[in-house]
Amino acid sequence: MGMLEGKRIIITGAASGIGRATALLAAQEGARVVAVDLSDTVDQTTAIITGSGGTAIGIHANAANEDDVRDFVTACVDTYGGIDGIYANAGVSGGRKPLTELTVDDWQRTLGVNTIGVFLAIKHTVPHFTTKNSGSIVCTASVAGLRANAGGVDYSASKAGVISIVQTTAYQLYGTGIRINAICPGLIETGMTRPAFDRARERGTSERIGQINPMKRHGEPVEIAQMACFLLSDRASYVNGQSIPVDGGLSASHPWVFPR
Numbered sequence: 001m002g003m004l005e006g007k008r009i010i011i012t013g014a015a016s017g018i019g020r021a022t023a024l025l026a027a028q029e030g031a032r033v034v035a036v037d038l039s040d041t042v043d044q045t046t047a048i049i050t051g052s053g054g055t056a057i058g059i060h061a062n063a064a065n066e067d068d069v070r071d072f073v074t075a076c077v078d079t080y081g082g083i084d085g086i087y088a089n090a091g092v093s094g095g096r097k098p099l100t101e102l103t104v105d106d107w108q109r110t111l112g113v114n115t116i117g118v119f120l121a122i123k124h125t126v127p128h129f130t131t132k133n134s135g136s137i138v139c140t141a142s143v144a145g146l147r148a149n150a151g152g153v154d155y156s157a158s159k160a161g162v163i164s165i166v167q168t169t170a171y172q173l174y175g176t177g178i179r180i181n182a183i184c185p186g187l188i189e190t191g192m193t194r195p196a197f198d199r200a201r202e203r204g205t206s207e208r209i210g211q212i213n214p215m216k217r218h219g220e221p222v223e224i225a226q227m228a229c230f231l232l233s234d235r236a237s238y239v240n241g242q243s244i245p246v247d248g249g250l251s252a253s254h255p256w257v258f259p260r
């Protein structure tokens with residue numbers, strides 16, 4: 001039995017990176033998956049799952065748009081007869097613009113996807129969870145939401161907002177049996193970070209990537225997927241209200257001198 005056997009799970013941002021890796025692993029673990037993304041390549045994610053005998057549907061939708069969120073939650077209920085968990089993972093980097101170049105539009109886009117998108121995922125799944133007194137909500141925050149130097153001001157604030165939403169929502173859901181947690185990934189090679197990896201490879205400095213954490217490497221999407229699937233599963237039955245770094249130990253440290 002897989003750890004998500006029979007569970008009906010929505011995953012946003014499932015066309016790429018962490019979301020795709022989580023969709024594939026959740027299906028391997030027995031989940032019936034609703035893979036959501038703005039990008040048409042979400043169909044590749046569902047094709048990989050169904051091609052290997054798993055169960056998935058793909059939905060093109062904007063995780064920051066309330067009507068779209070309502071519709072993909074309804075699609076999960078209509079297709080699978082209910083919903084057991086959601087991974088609110090879709091996110092944008094904000095482009096790492098310097099503070100003085102950031103516009104209000106930049107802020108609204110970053111917060112709209114990364115923070116309000118998480119709120120919408122919670123708002124529209126909770127009514128389905130409360131009818132059965134169980135459910136797991138997992139969100140993607142970031143080490144950028146914990147401390148400086150892992151993203152722009154807008155991105156970092158958007159992820160700190162996710163950490164706060166997780167804490168406050170856990171108490172809003174007092175006594176319901178619904179759990180909510182977030183993952184704070186460190187540096188993971190995905191569509192979002194690929195330009196930085198490509199630049200380092202072009203400059204011949206790729207061996208320096210990830211060297212400031214004690215694992216001395218960057219992370220792979222599946223290493224976040226493993227935590228996401230654990231949190232979505234009943235094995236995490238007493239884990240609630242937490243934002244858990246999965247970062248090779250990066251966020252454990254005070255500032256230190258990198259040994260050369």
Ligand SMILES: NC(=O)c1ccc[n+]([C@@H]2O[C@H](COP(=O)([O-])OP(=O)(O)OC[C@H]3O[C@@H](n4cnc5c(N)ncnc54)[C@H](O)[C@@H]3O)[C@@H](O)[C@H]2O)c1
Binds near residue numbers: 184
């Ligand atoms: N890669 C890292 O190092 C890292 C570190 C910390 C946190 N994160 C977070 O992980 C999450 C996943 O990102 P990733 O690294 O896998 O990047 P990615 O770019 O590979 O995947 C993000 C996916 O989200 C989708 N998406 C973006 N906006 C959307 C929207 N409004 N509606 C629906 N889908 C949308 C994109 O199309 C893309 O498929 C994000 O929340 C990101 O902020 C990533």
